[in-house]
Structure formats: C-alpha cells, structure tokens
Amino acid sequence: MGETPDTQGRQLAVEARDRVRFEEEALQLADQVYRVARRLVHSKEEAEDLMQETYARAFRSWRSYTPGTNLRAWLLRILTNLNIDRGRRQQRAPDTTHLEESDYFLYNRLEDDSSDSPDEERVLERLSQDSIVDALAAVPHDFRDVIVLVDIGDFSYQEAAQILDIPVGTVMSRLHRGRRILKRHLAEATVGGD
Amino acid sequence: MATFDPCAWCEEILQPYLDRALTERERAEAQAHLDSCRYCAKRYRFEEGLRQFVRMAAIEDMDPELKHRLASLRTPLL
Numbered sequence: 001m002g003e004t005p006d007t008q009g010r011q012l013a014v015e016a017r018d019r020v021r022f023e024e025e026a027l028q029l030a031d032q033v034y035r036v037a038r039r040l041v042h043s044k045e046e047a048e049d050l051m052q053e054t055y056a057r058a059f060r061s062w063r064s065y066t067p068g069t070n071l072r073a074w075l076l077r078i079l080t081n082l083n084i085d086r087g088r089r090q091q092r093a094p095d096t097t098h099l100e101e102s103d104y105f106l107y108n109r110l111e112d113d114s115s116d117s118p119d120e121e122r123v124l125e126r127l128s129q130d131s132i133v134d135a136l137a138a139v140p141h142d143f144r145d146v147i148v149l150v151d152i153g154d155f156s157y158q159e160a161a162q163i164l165d166i167p168v169g170t171v172m173s174r175l176h177r178g179r180r181i182l183k184r185h186l187a188e189a190t191v192g193g194d
Numbered sequence: 195m196a197t198f199d200p201c202a203w204c205e206e207i208l209q210p211y212l213d214r215a216l217t218e219r220e221r222a223e224a225q226a227h228l229d230s231c232r233y234c235a236k237r238y239r240f241e242e243g244l245r246q247f248v249r250m251a252a253i254e255d256m257d258p259e260l261k262h263r264l265a266s267l268r269t270p271l272l
Contacts, residue, residue, distance in 0.1 A: 034256035103208045120240035132251035
C-alpha cells in the first residue's frame with residue numbers, strides 16, 4: 001500500500017511548518033550569534049561574511065538540528081567550523097609561554113604604576129574600551145575562541161567543548177592561559193612593556 | 195620544603211573560583227582567606243570587574259541590514 005497523495009501533501013505541510021519554525025528561531029538568535037562571531041574574527045566584514053555563510057548552511061541543513069537542543073550552540077558550531085575552513089588555521093599560534101604571567105599580574109602592574117594606592121575600581125578605570133578590544137584581538141586564536149565563547153557568549157565549559165570539538169579539560173586550560181595572555185596584553189597597552 | 199603561601203594559593207585558584215569550578219571545600223577555604231586578606235580580596239574584586247568590563251567592551255551589535263540579508267537566505271515558501 002503506497003502513500004496517498006493526501007498523506008504526502010500533509011507530510012510536506014508539516015515539514016514546511018517545522019522548517020519555517022526553525023528559520024524563525026535561528027534568525028531570532030542572530031544578534032547573539034553575531035556578538036560572538038564579531039570577536040572570533042578581526043574585521044566587521046569577515047564577521048558579516050561568516051554570518052551569511054553560517055545561516056545559508058544552517059537553512060540548508062536544518063534537518064540535522066535536534067529540536068529542543070541548544071540552537072545557539074548548534075549555529076556557533078557551524079560558524080566556528082566555517083571559520084576554520086576559511087584557512088584561519090594556516091596562521092600558526094605563536095609560542096605564548098613567555099607572554100604568560102600569574103593572575104594578579106595586571107592588577108599589580110596597574111597599581112604599581114599609579115602614585116597613590118587606589119582601590120580596585122580606580123585601577124579598573126585605567127583601562128579603555130579600545131585597549132580591551134585590541135588586547136582580545138591579539139590573543140592567539142585557539143585561546144581567543146574559548147574566551148569569546150565562555151566570557152562573551154556565556155557558554156559553559158561543556159558547551160564550548162562541544163562547539164569547538166575539543167575536550168573540556170582543553171577548554172579550561174585554554175581559557176585560563178588565554179585570560180592571562182589577555183591581561184598581559186592589557187598591561188602592555190596601558191602601562192607599557194617591561 | 196617550601197612553606198605554604200596562602201596568597202599564592204589564592205592567586206592560583208582565582209579563575210576556577212570566579213568560574214564556580216571549585217569543590218565546596220576549596221571554595222570555603224578560599225572564602226576564609228578572602229575574608230581575612232585585603233590584598234587578595236582587592237585583586238579578586240578587580241578580576242570580577244575586569245570580566246564584566248571585557249564583556250561590555252567587546253559587544254558590538256550587527257547592522258540591521260545584515261539581519262535582512264540573513265532573512266533573505268530562508269527557503270522561499272511556495
């Protein structure tokens with residue numbers, strides 16, 4: 001017994017409805033996805049290209065998304081994979097061991113450099129928005145990806161691990177090292193190098 | 195044998211502390227130290243403020259025009 005034209009039509013209608021729902025949900029998340037995308041790459045143009053490629057691919061392969069799971073993480077997995085495919089990884093991560101300092105380093109540098117002994121809010125005020133954006137862009141990409149996903153995208157270690165397809169332990173170690181590298185760059189930008 | 199330096203230990207666990215990735219016991223020990231050590235407490239508050247500042251500074255919203263372009267990538271309804 002084959003399917004009647006009537007059941008076929010009904011299936012198509014159900015599929016169209018599911019697809020439209022998926023597309024709407026994905027578009028609603030575009031602002032949040034963009035905020036992460038913008039900091040994964042260096043320019044606004046790159047971020048916009050990446051968003052368009054990501055959404056084009058997501059709309060094509062919407063059937064592989066499992067409803068009820070984290071759609072924002074699913075979209076960012078596509079986006080980070082596309083970003084890697086774009087050849088970004090050809091750029092080798094520089095040796096960063098000499099860039100690392102302990103976690104109090106930035107505070108100590110900013111405090112040493114000021115004449116009085118300020119409280120932590122005054123110390124924080126010495127940093128500018130531009131210096132933060134530049135310092136983040138200067139963090140090697142393996143470390144930056146994790147910082148951006150966790151600290152800007154609000155993903156858990158577990159979600160970041162799934163998006164980047166790396167072990168959770170690697171997420172944690174890259175995050176910790178990456179934040180130290182970020183602080184080193186901030187110290188250099190604000191009070192100069194050693 | 196090196197003597198135990200509570201401030202060095204506290205510095206070492208700053209990130210897992212703020213990420214809430216410490217065990218209950220480690221967290222209680224860190225809290226006890228922070229309650230009595232102004233040096234570390236200041237640096238913890240700075241780090242917390244720094245994270246918020248990084249989050250705020252790094253946010254750049256997309257052009258509304260891009261959203262229209264993304265919407266136009268949808269499969270057309272027949």
